[in-house]
């Protein structure tokens with residue numbers, strides 16, 4: 029027998045044995061080992077999870093059907109952002125306005141009962157953001173939105189006064205100038221259907237740069253838009269990491285296409301903000317931009333402070349604690365001064381982190397809010413007429429003149445339209461905190477264990493029939509003072525509430541009024557959609573999936589000005 033035939037024969041034997049002994053071999057094969065191993069780990073995990081204190085303490089909470097190990101994570105695996113939002117909204121009617129969910133091992137408790145929300149948001153203990161905010165870290169560093177402990181407290185105390193009313197008043201001419209520019213740009217779209225969000229994004233970035241950042245020479249318009257688009261893409265990636273449990277693992281995320289996308293977007297964003305800081309550093313002269321107030325002005329404003337409206341927080345306290353003459357600076361200038369003052373702990377990195385945080389928080393939120401208002405008024409022409417009638421009363425014969433601070437105080441109906449828009453379409457639809465200790469909820473027999481991610485849902489709170497009869501109907505009169513007075517404080521929280529509420533709340537309302545007043549005095553706005561056709565997408569900031577499509581028609585009064 030030749031060597032070749034010996035080899036062939038022995039190979040045949042081996043093959044024969046393989047064929048004849050499938051069970052023996054397959055029982056020991058790596059695949060089986062992995063399968064059996066995974067099953068054993070899964071069973072052990074399930075046993076461990078069900079015996080944890082957290083699981084037992086929350087077992088009486090309404091819980092959507094869960095599968096072992098994954099919990100409810102599978103519900104969103106293959107869904108788009110809009111589908112995730114509509115899946116989440118299916119649970120809004122859950123009795124008790126509370127829901128428990130597990131993303132793998134991570135316990136999440138969703139709350140939307142105002143009495144429970146108050147316990148969490150008004151507390152000076154549950155101030156830390158939940159771990160889902162960590163995906164913002166490469167972008168915001170230790171900026172106000174995600175920082176904690178002493179760092180957050182110190183920064184909040186120093187930053188809140190830079191949004192003081194006297195500073196905001198000084199921004200009005202800049203709000204007007206940019207509002208007129210965007211009106212001019214949008215006039216080129218007159219008669220066509222277009223997405224208002226693009227314009228609102230760009231103008232909001234420009235306004236932030238020219239006001240709180242004090243930038244004299246703005247980047248080219250295309251750069252502002254590029255920044256705004258990079259923010260949208262970044263939010264999309266961060267949202268994916270927050271809700272799709274596998275992307276939480278750095279090893280899996282790094283292999284995905286989103287990692288590269290996020291790096292690219294982050295480059296665009298950080299480049300823009302770095303240039304902003306460099307420009308300001310070159311031209312910084314604190315005294316030339318400081319707002320000086322004398323004691324009489326401070327006292328007068330204190331009297332004017334309206335206490336009945338809305339929620340009270342440290343932004344109101346800024347007005348109340350004022351004594352004596354004040355030198356006030358806008359945000360970036362104030363931070364530059366602080367960084368030069370050896371008595372104040374404030375580094376270059378602190379400046380960059382806060383610029384990145386405020387550029388994001390201050391632009392994407394207000395551009396969504398203004399885009400929603402335009403669509404809503406485009407649908408409800410009768411309400412738009414009412415807004416216009418109010419504008420006519422305020423501006424009289426000089427209808428196209430520039431808006432002033434006192435004009436904005438008179439825009440009561442427009443303010444109600446904005447508030448009602450923020451109720452039904454809150455730009456920040458979800459807020460999350462970490463429970464610092466076990467929390468017993470006042471609304472029912474429920475306790476949230478220490479360390480849990482508490483998800484607060486303004487979108488759901490705002491649509492609760494107990495607070496807003498006929499909750500899905502757009503009705504600006506929901507914000508008549510007598511109706512507001514009858515509601516729970518925490519039933520309307522578009523700017524969050526309590527010690528960690530939005531620091532730019534007053535800036536946002538003022539800017540929205542000036543911008544919308546300017547647009548609405550120039551154009552009749554139309555929208556071909558019905559409100560029921562809005563498809564929400566909640567990737568960090570609430571948007572419409574198919575864009576904010578409107579049409580504009582120049583008003584006869586404005587044609588000359590355009």
Ligand code: HEM
Nearest residue numbers: 172173389390393394397456459522523524530531532536
């Ligand atoms: C309609 C516009 C706005 C809405 C609806 C809004 C809403 C909110 C909400 C809900 C939070 C809490 C977020 C959380 O806990 O996750 C927040 C925080 C914050 N907002 Fe706004 N915001 C708006 C405009 C602005 C503007 C214009 C600025 C600045 C110019 C700003 C700066 C901030 C900052 C710095 C925080 C973090 C505060 C802290 O943690 O101490 N926001 N905002």
